[in-house]
Amino acid sequence: MRAATTVRIGVGAAGVAMAGFGVWGALTQPEVGKPWAIGKWLIGGVLLHDAVLAPVVFAACAVAWRFTTVRMRRALAVLLLAGGSAALIALPDILRRGRNSNPTVTALDYPRNLTAVLGALLLAVLLFTVSGAVREQRRQRRLRIAAEAAEAEAEAEAEMEAEPEPESGSRDVDAPGPGDLAGEPEA
Protein backbone atom coordinates (compact mmCIF):
# COMPACT_ATOMS: atom_id res chain seq x y z
CA MET A 1 0.00 0.00 0.00
CA ARG A 2 2.85 2.29 0.87
CA ALA A 3 4.58 1.42 -2.39
CA ALA A 4 1.39 2.21 -4.29
CA THR A 5 1.18 5.61 -2.60
CA THR A 6 4.79 6.33 -3.50
CA VAL A 7 4.11 5.42 -7.12
CA ARG A 8 1.04 7.63 -7.14
CA ILE A 9 2.98 10.56 -5.76
CA GLY A 10 5.74 9.94 -8.31
CA VAL A 11 3.30 9.79 -11.21
CA GLY A 12 1.50 12.90 -9.95
CA ALA A 13 4.80 14.76 -9.69
CA ALA A 14 5.69 13.70 -13.23
CA GLY A 15 2.35 15.10 -14.38
CA VAL A 16 3.00 18.41 -12.63
CA ALA A 17 6.47 18.53 -14.20
CA MET A 18 5.09 17.89 -17.70
CA ALA A 19 2.42 20.53 -17.27
CA GLY A 20 5.04 22.92 -15.92
CA PHE A 21 7.21 22.26 -18.98
CA GLY A 22 4.21 23.08 -21.16
CA VAL A 23 3.53 26.34 -19.31
CA TRP A 24 7.20 27.28 -19.58
CA GLY A 25 7.20 26.58 -23.31
CA ALA A 26 3.96 28.42 -23.95
CA LEU A 27 5.22 31.49 -22.09
CA THR A 28 8.83 31.63 -23.24
CA GLN A 29 9.17 30.06 -26.67
CA PRO A 30 9.22 32.44 -29.61
CA GLU A 31 6.46 32.28 -32.23
CA VAL A 32 3.88 30.94 -29.81
CA GLY A 33 1.99 34.17 -29.52
CA LYS A 34 0.51 36.33 -26.81
CA PRO A 35 -0.47 34.38 -23.65
CA TRP A 36 -3.80 36.17 -23.51
CA ALA A 37 -4.67 35.03 -27.04
CA ILE A 38 -4.17 31.44 -25.92
CA GLY A 39 -5.84 32.04 -22.54
CA LYS A 40 -8.98 33.33 -24.24
CA TRP A 41 -9.34 30.08 -26.16
CA LEU A 42 -8.51 27.93 -23.14
CA ILE A 43 -11.14 29.63 -20.97
CA GLY A 44 -13.57 30.00 -23.84
CA GLY A 45 -13.56 26.26 -24.48
CA VAL A 46 -14.44 25.46 -20.87
CA LEU A 47 -17.18 28.07 -20.80
CA LEU A 48 -18.60 26.86 -24.08
CA HIS A 49 -18.90 23.35 -22.70
CA ASP A 50 -19.76 23.93 -19.05
CA ALA A 51 -22.01 26.96 -19.42
CA VAL A 52 -23.58 26.41 -22.84
CA LEU A 53 -23.38 22.91 -24.28
CA ALA A 54 -23.83 20.90 -21.07
CA PRO A 55 -26.78 22.92 -19.69
CA VAL A 56 -28.52 22.71 -23.06
CA VAL A 57 -27.99 18.94 -23.21
CA PHE A 58 -29.13 18.37 -19.62
CA ALA A 59 -32.15 20.62 -20.10
CA ALA A 60 -33.05 18.83 -23.32
CA CYS A 61 -32.74 15.48 -21.56
CA ALA A 62 -34.93 16.67 -18.69
CA VAL A 63 -37.61 17.71 -21.18
CA ALA A 64 -37.27 14.49 -23.17
CA TRP A 65 -37.62 12.50 -19.95
CA ARG A 66 -41.28 13.48 -19.68
CA PHE A 67 -42.22 12.13 -23.07
CA THR A 68 -40.09 9.02 -23.49
CA THR A 69 -39.80 5.42 -22.46
CA VAL A 70 -36.48 3.88 -21.56
CA ARG A 71 -36.29 2.33 -25.02
CA MET A 72 -36.72 5.72 -26.65
CA ARG A 73 -34.16 7.21 -24.28
CA ARG A 74 -31.63 4.64 -25.38
CA ALA A 75 -32.30 5.53 -29.01
CA LEU A 76 -32.05 9.23 -28.25
CA ALA A 77 -28.75 8.74 -26.42
CA VAL A 78 -27.25 7.12 -29.52
CA LEU A 79 -28.66 9.80 -31.81
CA LEU A 80 -27.50 12.63 -29.57
CA LEU A 81 -23.99 11.32 -29.00
CA ALA A 82 -23.22 9.80 -32.41
CA GLY A 83 -25.22 12.28 -34.49
CA GLY A 84 -24.03 15.22 -32.42
CA SER A 85 -20.40 14.17 -32.74
CA ALA A 86 -20.71 13.68 -36.49
CA ALA A 87 -22.33 17.11 -36.82
CA LEU A 88 -19.63 18.65 -34.64
CA ILE A 89 -16.75 17.30 -36.71
CA ALA A 90 -18.54 18.24 -39.94
CA LEU A 91 -19.21 21.80 -38.77
CA PRO A 92 -15.77 23.25 -39.66
CA ASP A 93 -15.97 21.51 -43.05
CA ILE A 94 -19.36 23.09 -43.72
CA LEU A 95 -18.42 26.55 -42.46
CA ARG A 96 -15.17 26.64 -44.42
CA ARG A 97 -16.33 24.98 -47.60
CA GLY A 98 -15.29 27.01 -50.63
CA ARG A 99 -13.46 29.58 -48.51
CA ASN A 100 -9.99 28.21 -49.18
CA SER A 101 -8.33 29.04 -52.49
CA ASN A 102 -6.84 25.54 -52.33
CA PRO A 103 -9.65 23.39 -53.76
CA THR A 104 -8.29 20.18 -52.20
CA VAL A 105 -9.13 21.49 -48.71
CA THR A 106 -12.80 20.83 -47.81
CA ALA A 107 -12.98 18.82 -50.99
CA LEU A 108 -16.33 17.12 -50.44
CA ASP A 109 -20.03 18.00 -50.40
CA TYR A 110 -20.36 18.10 -46.63
CA PRO A 111 -23.99 19.18 -46.22
CA ARG A 112 -25.03 16.24 -48.40
CA ASN A 113 -22.63 13.82 -46.70
CA LEU A 114 -23.66 14.86 -43.19
CA THR A 115 -27.31 14.46 -44.13
CA ALA A 116 -26.51 10.97 -45.42
CA VAL A 117 -24.62 10.02 -42.25
CA LEU A 118 -27.36 11.34 -39.97
CA GLY A 119 -30.05 9.71 -42.10
CA ALA A 120 -28.31 6.34 -42.01
CA LEU A 121 -27.85 6.65 -38.26
CA LEU A 122 -31.48 7.56 -37.73
CA LEU A 123 -32.62 4.66 -39.88
CA ALA A 124 -30.38 2.16 -38.07
CA VAL A 125 -31.52 3.37 -34.65
CA LEU A 126 -35.18 3.30 -35.69
CA LEU A 127 -34.91 -0.24 -37.07
CA PHE A 128 -33.11 -1.44 -33.99
CA THR A 129 -35.54 0.25 -31.60
CA VAL A 130 -38.69 -0.89 -33.39
CA SER A 131 -37.47 -4.45 -33.80
CA GLY A 132 -36.44 -4.50 -30.15
CA ALA A 133 -39.85 -3.24 -29.10
CA VAL A 134 -41.61 -5.85 -31.24
CA ARG A 135 -39.45 -8.63 -29.82
CA GLU A 136 -40.14 -7.39 -26.31
CA GLN A 137 -43.88 -7.31 -26.92
CA ARG A 138 -43.86 -10.86 -28.22
CA ARG A 139 -41.83 -12.03 -25.26
CA GLN A 140 -44.24 -10.44 -22.86
CA ARG A 141 -47.20 -12.00 -24.61
CA ARG A 142 -45.55 -15.40 -24.39
CA LEU A 143 -44.86 -14.82 -20.72
CA ARG A 144 -48.43 -13.75 -20.09
CA ILE A 145 -49.82 -16.81 -21.87
CA ALA A 146 -47.44 -19.03 -19.96
CA ALA A 147 -48.42 -17.40 -16.68
CA GLU A 148 -52.11 -17.74 -17.46
CA ALA A 149 -51.64 -21.39 -18.43
CA ALA A 150 -49.72 -22.06 -15.23
CA GLU A 151 -52.40 -20.32 -13.24
CA ALA A 152 -55.14 -22.35 -14.91
CA GLU A 153 -53.15 -25.52 -14.31
CA ALA A 154 -52.67 -24.65 -10.69
CA GLU A 155 -56.36 -23.99 -10.25
CA ALA A 156 -57.19 -27.29 -11.89
CA GLU A 157 -54.75 -29.08 -9.64
CA ALA A 158 -56.19 -27.35 -6.62
CA GLU A 159 -59.64 -28.43 -7.57
CA MET A 160 -58.61 -32.02 -8.15
CA GLU A 161 -56.41 -32.54 -5.16
CA ALA A 162 -57.71 -29.74 -2.98
CA GLU A 163 -54.08 -29.14 -2.05
CA PRO A 164 -52.67 -25.97 -3.60
CA GLU A 165 -48.95 -26.28 -4.30
CA PRO A 166 -48.34 -24.37 -7.52
CA GLU A 167 -44.63 -24.54 -8.22
CA SER A 168 -45.14 -23.13 -11.67
CA GLY A 169 -42.35 -22.39 -14.11
CA SER A 170 -42.47 -18.61 -14.28
CA ARG A 171 -39.19 -17.83 -12.56
CA ASP A 172 -38.47 -15.24 -15.22
CA VAL A 173 -39.46 -12.45 -12.92
CA ASP A 174 -36.76 -10.04 -13.99
CA ALA A 175 -38.59 -9.56 -17.26
CA PRO A 176 -39.92 -6.04 -17.24
CA GLY A 177 -43.58 -5.79 -16.44
CA PRO A 178 -45.94 -3.74 -18.54
CA GLY A 179 -45.39 -0.76 -16.26
CA ASP A 180 -41.69 -0.49 -17.07
CA LEU A 181 -42.13 0.99 -20.49
CA ALA A 182 -44.23 3.76 -19.06
CA GLY A 183 -41.12 4.99 -17.28
CA GLU A 184 -42.50 7.69 -15.03
CA PRO A 185 -39.72 9.37 -13.12
CA GLU A 186 -39.84 9.51 -9.40
CA ALA A 187 -40.84 12.88 -8.12
Add this chain to the structure above:
Amino acid sequence: MREGAFRSPLHDERTASLIGTALGIAFSTAFVTGVISHELQHPPSWLPLPTRPVWFYRFTQGLHVASGIAAIPLLLAKLWTVYPRLYSWPPVKSLIHALERLSIAVLVAGAVFELATGLLNIVQWYPWKFAFTQTHFWVAWITFGALVLHVAVKAPAIARGLRRRRSGADGDEVGTAASAEAEETASASASASALHEPLPTHLLSAPLPSAQPSSTPAESAPSPAGASRDFVSRRALLTATGIAVGVVTATTIGASVTSLRSIDLLAPRSPEVGPQGVPINRTAAQARVMKAALDPGWRLTVEGPDSVELSLAQLAALPQHSASLPIACVEGWSVNAQWEGVRLADLLDRVGASPDSNVRISSLERGGAYAVTVMPHEYTRDPLTLLALRLNGSQLDIDHGYPARIIAPARPGVLQTKWVSRIEVL
Protein backbone atom coordinates in the same frame (compact mmCIF):
# COMPACT_ATOMS: atom_id res chain seq x y z
CA MET B 1 -28.12 22.32 -6.72
CA ARG B 2 -31.73 21.42 -7.22
CA GLU B 3 -32.38 18.01 -5.80
CA GLY B 4 -32.47 15.29 -8.40
CA ALA B 5 -31.18 17.43 -11.23
CA PHE B 6 -28.71 14.71 -12.18
CA ARG B 7 -30.76 11.61 -11.59
CA SER B 8 -29.08 9.15 -13.89
CA PRO B 9 -27.02 6.57 -11.99
CA LEU B 10 -24.42 6.89 -14.74
CA HIS B 11 -22.72 9.91 -13.17
CA ASP B 12 -20.74 7.36 -11.22
CA GLU B 13 -17.27 5.99 -10.69
CA ARG B 14 -17.59 3.00 -12.96
CA THR B 15 -18.92 4.88 -15.98
CA ALA B 16 -16.33 7.62 -15.47
CA SER B 17 -13.56 5.01 -15.19
CA LEU B 18 -14.58 3.10 -18.29
CA ILE B 19 -15.05 6.12 -20.56
CA GLY B 20 -12.08 7.81 -18.92
CA THR B 21 -9.84 4.86 -19.74
CA ALA B 22 -10.84 4.98 -23.40
CA LEU B 23 -10.31 8.74 -23.44
CA GLY B 24 -6.96 8.33 -21.70
CA ILE B 25 -5.84 5.88 -24.37
CA ALA B 26 -6.96 8.26 -27.14
CA PHE B 27 -5.16 11.23 -25.54
CA SER B 28 -2.01 9.22 -24.88
CA THR B 29 -1.96 8.08 -28.51
CA ALA B 30 -2.46 11.63 -29.73
CA PHE B 31 0.24 12.91 -27.38
CA VAL B 32 2.87 10.33 -28.34
CA THR B 33 2.21 10.64 -32.08
CA GLY B 34 2.13 14.42 -31.72
CA VAL B 35 5.54 14.45 -30.05
CA ILE B 36 6.85 12.15 -32.80
CA SER B 37 5.55 14.57 -35.43
CA HIS B 38 7.14 17.49 -33.60
CA GLU B 39 10.49 15.73 -33.33
CA LEU B 40 10.42 14.79 -37.02
CA GLN B 41 9.74 18.40 -37.95
CA HIS B 42 12.26 19.88 -35.53
CA PRO B 43 14.76 17.07 -35.16
CA PRO B 44 17.18 17.41 -32.28
CA SER B 45 20.68 16.56 -33.50
CA TRP B 46 21.10 13.60 -31.13
CA LEU B 47 18.01 11.76 -32.33
CA PRO B 48 18.45 9.15 -35.08
CA LEU B 49 15.58 9.57 -37.51
CA PRO B 50 13.69 6.61 -38.94
CA THR B 51 13.49 6.31 -42.72
CA ARG B 52 11.83 2.88 -42.69
CA PRO B 53 9.11 1.89 -42.91
CA VAL B 54 8.49 4.53 -45.57
CA TRP B 55 4.96 4.91 -44.23
CA PHE B 56 6.16 5.67 -40.70
CA TYR B 57 4.97 9.28 -40.63
CA ARG B 58 1.90 8.41 -42.64
CA PHE B 59 0.97 5.96 -39.89
CA THR B 60 1.84 8.10 -36.87
CA GLN B 61 0.20 11.25 -38.17
CA GLY B 62 -2.88 9.44 -39.46
CA LEU B 63 -3.16 7.94 -35.99
CA HIS B 64 -2.65 11.35 -34.40
CA VAL B 65 -5.57 12.92 -36.20
CA ALA B 66 -7.74 9.78 -35.90
CA SER B 67 -7.20 9.51 -32.15
CA GLY B 68 -7.96 13.21 -31.77
CA ILE B 69 -11.21 12.85 -33.69
CA ALA B 70 -12.14 9.71 -31.74
CA ALA B 71 -11.47 11.64 -28.53
CA ILE B 72 -14.21 14.16 -29.35
CA PRO B 73 -17.21 11.89 -28.54
CA LEU B 74 -15.22 10.28 -25.73
CA LEU B 75 -14.56 13.67 -24.14
CA LEU B 76 -18.21 14.67 -24.52
CA ALA B 77 -19.36 11.43 -22.87
CA LYS B 78 -16.78 11.73 -20.10
CA LEU B 79 -17.69 15.33 -19.33
CA TRP B 80 -21.38 14.37 -19.31
CA THR B 81 -20.65 11.66 -16.77
CA VAL B 82 -18.70 13.84 -14.36
CA TYR B 83 -20.54 17.12 -14.99
CA PRO B 84 -22.51 17.03 -11.69
CA ARG B 85 -19.18 17.26 -9.85
CA LEU B 86 -18.81 20.78 -11.17
CA TYR B 87 -21.50 21.67 -8.64
CA SER B 88 -20.11 19.70 -5.70
CA TRP B 89 -20.80 21.52 -2.47
CA PRO B 90 -18.98 23.13 -0.76
CA PRO B 91 -16.95 24.09 -3.83
CA VAL B 92 -13.70 24.05 -1.93
CA LYS B 93 -13.08 22.02 1.20
CA SER B 94 -9.34 22.26 1.64
CA LEU B 95 -6.20 23.43 -0.07
CA ILE B 96 -5.64 19.97 -1.56
CA HIS B 97 -9.21 19.91 -2.81
CA ALA B 98 -8.79 23.37 -4.35
CA LEU B 99 -5.61 22.29 -6.12
CA GLU B 100 -7.29 19.15 -7.39
CA ARG B 101 -10.19 21.13 -8.79
CA LEU B 102 -7.74 23.55 -10.37
CA SER B 103 -5.94 20.65 -12.07
CA ILE B 104 -9.29 19.41 -13.40
CA ALA B 105 -10.00 22.88 -14.79
CA VAL B 106 -6.62 22.88 -16.52
CA LEU B 107 -7.27 19.38 -17.87
CA VAL B 108 -10.71 20.24 -19.25
CA ALA B 109 -9.51 23.54 -20.71
CA GLY B 110 -6.50 21.91 -22.33
CA ALA B 111 -8.48 18.94 -23.65
CA VAL B 112 -11.15 21.11 -25.26
CA PHE B 113 -8.46 23.45 -26.60
CA GLU B 114 -6.40 20.68 -28.18
CA LEU B 115 -9.36 18.98 -29.83
CA ALA B 116 -10.89 22.25 -31.05
CA THR B 117 -7.67 23.69 -32.47
CA GLY B 118 -6.74 20.36 -34.03
CA LEU B 119 -10.15 20.01 -35.64
CA LEU B 120 -9.93 23.52 -37.09
CA ASN B 121 -6.34 23.03 -38.24
CA ILE B 122 -7.26 20.08 -40.45
CA VAL B 123 -9.53 22.42 -42.43
CA GLN B 124 -6.77 25.07 -42.35
CA TRP B 125 -8.93 27.44 -40.36
CA TYR B 126 -7.07 29.67 -37.93
CA PRO B 127 -9.50 32.14 -36.32
CA TRP B 128 -7.05 33.04 -33.52
CA LYS B 129 -4.03 35.17 -32.81
CA PHE B 130 -1.47 32.54 -31.91
CA ALA B 131 0.74 30.20 -33.93
CA PHE B 132 -1.12 26.92 -34.21
CA THR B 133 1.77 24.45 -34.39
CA GLN B 134 3.74 25.71 -31.40
CA THR B 135 0.70 26.42 -29.26
CA HIS B 136 -0.89 23.04 -30.00
CA PHE B 137 2.42 21.45 -28.98
CA TRP B 138 2.93 23.33 -25.71
CA VAL B 139 -0.70 23.11 -24.60
CA ALA B 140 -0.45 19.37 -25.28
CA TRP B 141 2.25 19.15 -22.62
CA ILE B 142 0.08 21.10 -20.18
CA THR B 143 -2.95 18.92 -20.95
CA PHE B 144 -1.14 15.62 -20.83
CA GLY B 145 0.64 16.62 -17.63
CA ALA B 146 -2.73 17.47 -16.07
CA LEU B 147 -4.06 14.12 -17.30
CA VAL B 148 -1.17 12.20 -15.72
CA LEU B 149 -1.76 14.08 -12.47
CA HIS B 150 -5.48 13.34 -12.69
CA VAL B 151 -4.82 9.61 -13.11
CA ALA B 152 -2.49 9.64 -10.11
CA VAL B 153 -5.04 11.46 -7.94
CA LYS B 154 -7.93 9.27 -9.03
CA ALA B 155 -6.02 5.97 -9.16
CA PRO B 156 -8.01 4.32 -6.33
CA ALA B 157 -11.34 5.45 -7.81
CA ILE B 158 -10.28 4.29 -11.28
CA ALA B 159 -9.21 0.92 -9.87
CA ARG B 160 -12.54 0.54 -8.07
CA GLY B 161 -14.47 1.60 -11.15
CA LEU B 162 -12.68 -0.83 -13.44
CA ARG B 163 -12.77 -3.73 -10.97
CA ARG B 164 -16.45 -3.75 -10.24
CA ARG B 165 -17.92 -5.95 -12.90
CA ARG B 166 -21.63 -5.67 -12.31
CA SER B 167 -24.16 -3.34 -10.85
CA GLY B 168 -27.73 -2.29 -11.34
CA ALA B 169 -26.94 0.25 -13.99
CA ASP B 170 -25.25 -2.36 -16.17
CA GLY B 171 -28.66 -3.49 -17.22
CA ASP B 172 -28.62 -6.59 -15.04
CA GLU B 173 -30.87 -7.29 -12.16
CA VAL B 174 -30.00 -4.97 -9.34
CA GLY B 175 -28.01 -6.54 -6.60
CA THR B 176 -26.78 -9.63 -8.42
CA ALA B 177 -23.17 -10.57 -8.07
CA ALA B 178 -22.68 -7.71 -5.71
CA SER B 179 -22.67 -9.55 -2.41
CA ALA B 180 -19.13 -10.73 -2.98
CA GLU B 181 -18.15 -7.11 -3.31
CA ALA B 182 -19.98 -5.93 -0.25
CA GLU B 183 -16.81 -5.41 1.65
CA GLU B 184 -15.17 -3.66 -1.25
CA THR B 185 -18.22 -1.45 -1.64
CA ALA B 186 -18.10 -0.52 1.99
CA SER B 187 -14.46 0.49 1.71
CA ALA B 188 -15.29 2.25 -1.55
CA SER B 189 -17.85 4.53 0.04
CA ALA B 190 -15.54 5.12 2.96
CA SER B 191 -12.68 6.25 0.80
CA ALA B 192 -15.06 8.05 -1.51
CA SER B 193 -15.96 10.44 1.25
CA ALA B 194 -12.30 10.62 2.19
CA LEU B 195 -11.55 11.80 -1.34
CA HIS B 196 -14.21 14.50 -1.01
CA GLU B 197 -16.49 12.84 -3.49
CA PRO B 198 -19.77 14.69 -3.51
CA LEU B 199 -22.59 12.54 -2.25
CA PRO B 200 -25.21 11.90 -4.88
CA THR B 201 -28.09 14.20 -4.13
CA HIS B 202 -30.67 11.43 -4.09
CA LEU B 203 -28.80 9.59 -1.39
CA LEU B 204 -29.78 12.38 0.94
CA SER B 205 -33.46 12.05 0.18
CA ALA B 206 -33.73 8.32 -0.45
CA PRO B 207 -34.47 6.00 2.45
CA LEU B 208 -31.29 4.79 4.05
CA PRO B 209 -30.11 1.63 2.37
CA SER B 210 -29.36 0.04 5.75
CA ALA B 211 -32.74 -1.68 5.69
CA GLN B 212 -31.67 -3.50 2.58
CA PRO B 213 -29.02 -6.18 2.52
CA SER B 214 -25.59 -4.64 2.22
CA SER B 215 -25.19 -6.31 -1.15
CA THR B 216 -26.63 -3.29 -2.94
CA PRO B 217 -23.73 -1.55 -4.63
CA ALA B 218 -23.15 1.99 -3.50
CA GLU B 219 -23.72 3.38 -6.96
CA SER B 220 -27.15 1.86 -7.40
CA ALA B 221 -28.28 2.90 -3.95
CA PRO B 222 -29.43 6.34 -5.10
CA SER B 223 -32.14 4.88 -7.29
CA PRO B 224 -34.47 2.28 -5.85
CA ALA B 225 -34.42 -1.01 -7.70
CA GLY B 226 -37.53 -0.40 -9.79
CA ALA B 227 -36.67 3.11 -10.90
CA SER B 228 -33.20 2.27 -12.20
CA ARG B 229 -34.83 0.57 -15.19
CA ASP B 230 -36.18 3.94 -16.28
CA PHE B 231 -32.66 5.16 -16.87
CA VAL B 232 -30.55 4.40 -19.87
CA SER B 233 -28.31 1.58 -18.73
CA ARG B 234 -24.57 1.87 -18.54
CA ARG B 235 -24.24 -0.67 -21.29
CA ALA B 236 -26.47 1.48 -23.50
CA LEU B 237 -24.44 4.63 -22.77
CA LEU B 238 -21.17 2.83 -23.49
CA THR B 239 -22.65 1.40 -26.68
CA ALA B 240 -23.80 4.88 -27.74
CA THR B 241 -20.31 6.22 -27.06
CA GLY B 242 -18.78 3.37 -29.05
CA ILE B 243 -21.13 4.02 -31.95
CA ALA B 244 -20.22 7.72 -31.87
CA VAL B 245 -16.50 6.90 -31.96
CA GLY B 246 -17.16 4.46 -34.79
CA VAL B 247 -19.14 6.99 -36.83
CA VAL B 248 -16.63 9.85 -36.56
CA THR B 249 -13.71 7.50 -37.21
CA ALA B 250 -15.27 5.66 -40.14
CA THR B 251 -16.32 8.85 -41.90
CA THR B 252 -12.88 10.51 -41.64
CA ILE B 253 -10.27 7.74 -41.61
CA GLY B 254 -10.45 7.35 -45.40
CA ALA B 255 -8.33 10.49 -45.77
CA SER B 256 -5.30 8.42 -44.70
CA VAL B 257 -6.45 4.80 -44.95
CA THR B 258 -7.10 5.12 -48.67
CA SER B 259 -8.77 1.71 -48.97
CA LEU B 260 -11.62 3.24 -46.95
CA ARG B 261 -11.88 6.37 -49.09
CA SER B 262 -15.36 5.34 -50.27
CA ILE B 263 -16.73 6.12 -46.80
CA ASP B 264 -14.60 9.25 -46.39
CA LEU B 265 -17.62 11.51 -46.04
CA LEU B 266 -16.67 14.09 -43.44
CA ALA B 267 -12.87 14.42 -43.65
CA PRO B 268 -11.63 17.77 -45.00
CA ARG B 269 -9.60 15.88 -47.58
CA SER B 270 -10.33 13.21 -50.07
CA PRO B 271 -7.21 11.25 -51.03
CA GLU B 272 -8.27 11.43 -54.68
CA VAL B 273 -9.14 15.09 -55.02
CA GLY B 274 -6.16 17.03 -56.31
CA PRO B 275 -4.04 17.44 -59.40
CA GLN B 276 -2.62 14.07 -60.52
CA GLY B 277 -4.86 12.39 -57.94
CA VAL B 278 -2.95 13.77 -54.97
CA PRO B 279 -4.17 16.47 -52.55
CA ILE B 280 -2.04 19.52 -51.88
CA ASN B 281 -1.35 21.53 -48.78
CA ARG B 282 -0.37 24.80 -50.43
CA THR B 283 -1.00 25.77 -54.03
CA ALA B 284 1.52 27.55 -56.23
CA ALA B 285 -0.75 30.59 -56.23
CA GLN B 286 -0.92 30.62 -52.41
CA ALA B 287 2.87 30.32 -52.25
CA ARG B 288 3.23 33.05 -54.94
CA VAL B 289 5.68 31.03 -57.00
CA MET B 290 3.72 30.79 -60.26
CA LYS B 291 5.98 33.11 -62.23
CA ALA B 292 9.30 31.90 -60.87
CA ALA B 293 8.37 28.22 -61.20
CA LEU B 294 7.20 28.54 -64.80
CA ASP B 295 10.23 30.63 -65.82
CA PRO B 296 12.17 28.72 -68.52
CA GLY B 297 15.34 30.21 -67.07
CA TRP B 298 14.88 28.19 -63.87
CA ARG B 299 18.07 26.53 -62.68
CA LEU B 300 18.73 24.25 -59.74
CA THR B 301 21.82 25.28 -57.81
CA VAL B 302 23.59 22.51 -55.92
CA GLU B 303 26.21 24.03 -53.65
CA GLY B 304 29.04 21.92 -52.38
CA PRO B 305 32.78 21.55 -52.87
CA ASP B 306 32.11 21.44 -56.66
CA SER B 307 28.96 23.50 -57.07
CA VAL B 308 26.80 22.99 -60.11
CA GLU B 309 23.84 24.59 -61.83
CA LEU B 310 21.39 22.39 -63.69
CA SER B 311 18.48 23.16 -65.98
CA LEU B 312 15.35 21.03 -66.02
CA ALA B 313 16.51 19.37 -69.26
CA GLN B 314 19.89 18.56 -67.70
CA LEU B 315 18.18 17.08 -64.63
CA ALA B 316 15.94 14.99 -66.85
CA ALA B 317 19.01 13.71 -68.70
CA LEU B 318 20.56 12.36 -65.47
CA PRO B 319 19.80 8.76 -64.42
CA GLN B 320 16.15 8.67 -63.36
CA HIS B 321 14.86 6.56 -60.50
CA SER B 322 11.37 5.88 -59.34
CA ALA B 323 10.06 5.38 -55.85
CA SER B 324 6.66 4.55 -54.45
CA LEU B 325 6.37 6.83 -51.47
CA PRO B 326 3.49 8.32 -49.49
CA ILE B 327 3.00 12.02 -49.16
CA ALA B 328 1.73 12.39 -45.61
CA CYS B 329 0.56 15.73 -44.33
CA VAL B 330 0.62 16.95 -40.77
CA GLU B 331 -3.12 17.54 -41.22
CA GLY B 332 -3.63 13.80 -41.27
CA TRP B 333 -4.31 13.00 -44.91
CA SER B 334 -1.90 10.85 -46.82
CA VAL B 335 -1.72 9.05 -50.11
CA ASN B 336 0.78 6.79 -51.78
CA ALA B 337 2.19 7.96 -55.10
CA GLN B 338 4.69 7.02 -57.77
CA TRP B 339 7.54 9.52 -57.98
CA GLU B 340 10.30 9.73 -60.60
CA GLY B 341 13.38 11.87 -60.64
CA VAL B 342 17.04 12.17 -59.71
CA ARG B 343 18.37 10.56 -56.55
CA LEU B 344 19.43 13.24 -54.12
CA ALA B 345 22.47 11.10 -53.25
CA ASP B 346 23.58 11.21 -56.89
CA LEU B 347 23.41 15.01 -56.92
CA LEU B 348 25.35 15.22 -53.67
CA ASP B 349 28.02 12.83 -55.00
CA ARG B 350 28.29 14.97 -58.09
CA VAL B 351 29.18 18.07 -56.04
CA GLY B 352 31.55 16.05 -53.84
CA ALA B 353 29.59 16.17 -50.60
CA SER B 354 30.69 13.89 -47.78
CA PRO B 355 28.24 11.05 -46.99
CA ASP B 356 27.31 12.30 -43.54
CA SER B 357 26.57 15.89 -44.48
CA ASN B 358 23.18 17.48 -43.95
CA VAL B 359 21.75 19.71 -46.63
CA ARG B 360 19.71 22.89 -46.70
CA ILE B 361 16.96 22.95 -49.30
CA SER B 362 15.44 26.22 -50.46
CA SER B 363 12.21 26.72 -52.31
CA LEU B 364 11.32 29.44 -54.78
CA GLU B 365 8.77 30.40 -52.15
CA ARG B 366 9.58 33.65 -50.42
CA GLY B 367 8.86 33.58 -46.73
CA GLY B 368 6.65 30.90 -45.26
CA ALA B 369 7.70 28.62 -42.44
CA TYR B 370 8.84 25.84 -44.74
CA ALA B 371 10.47 27.80 -47.59
CA VAL B 372 13.85 26.64 -46.35
CA THR B 373 14.34 23.27 -44.67
CA VAL B 374 17.30 21.32 -43.42
CA MET B 375 17.43 17.65 -44.36
CA PRO B 376 19.43 15.43 -42.00
CA HIS B 377 21.90 12.95 -43.53
CA GLU B 378 19.66 9.95 -42.72
CA TYR B 379 17.43 11.07 -45.57
CA THR B 380 19.94 12.63 -47.97
CA ARG B 381 21.76 9.34 -48.57
CA ASP B 382 18.63 7.21 -48.70
CA PRO B 383 18.28 5.64 -52.18
CA LEU B 384 14.55 6.45 -52.07
CA THR B 385 15.05 10.17 -51.51
CA LEU B 386 14.43 11.88 -54.83
CA LEU B 387 14.44 15.25 -56.40
CA ALA B 388 11.22 14.34 -58.16
CA LEU B 389 10.36 15.63 -61.64
CA ARG B 390 7.38 13.38 -62.30
CA LEU B 391 4.40 12.18 -60.32
CA ASN B 392 2.11 9.24 -61.12
CA GLY B 393 3.45 8.98 -64.66
CA SER B 394 3.37 12.61 -65.77
CA GLN B 395 5.31 15.80 -65.24
CA LEU B 396 4.86 17.39 -61.80
CA ASP B 397 1.88 19.71 -61.63
CA ILE B 398 2.75 23.27 -60.68
CA ASP B 399 0.85 22.75 -57.42
CA HIS B 400 2.94 19.67 -56.65
CA GLY B 401 6.18 21.61 -56.99
CA TYR B 402 7.07 21.89 -60.69
CA PRO B 403 9.82 21.98 -61.86
CA ALA B 404 11.32 19.86 -59.07
CA ARG B 405 10.45 18.84 -55.55
CA ILE B 406 11.86 16.75 -52.75
CA ILE B 407 10.29 13.46 -51.74
CA ALA B 408 11.88 11.43 -48.95
CA PRO B 409 10.68 8.37 -47.04
CA ALA B 410 8.93 8.72 -43.67
CA ARG B 411 9.06 12.53 -43.64
CA PRO B 412 6.30 15.01 -42.81
CA GLY B 413 4.75 16.49 -45.95
CA VAL B 414 5.60 20.09 -45.06
CA LEU B 415 9.28 19.17 -45.26
CA GLN B 416 8.94 17.64 -48.75
CA THR B 417 10.02 20.94 -50.24
CA LYS B 418 8.31 21.99 -53.47
CA TRP B 419 9.60 24.34 -56.21
CA VAL B 420 13.19 23.61 -55.20
CA SER B 421 15.71 26.21 -56.33
CA ARG B 422 18.80 25.50 -54.25
CA ILE B 423 20.42 22.62 -52.40
CA GLU B 424 23.35 23.49 -50.13
CA VAL B 425 25.67 21.00 -48.52
CA LEU B 426 26.19 21.99 -44.90
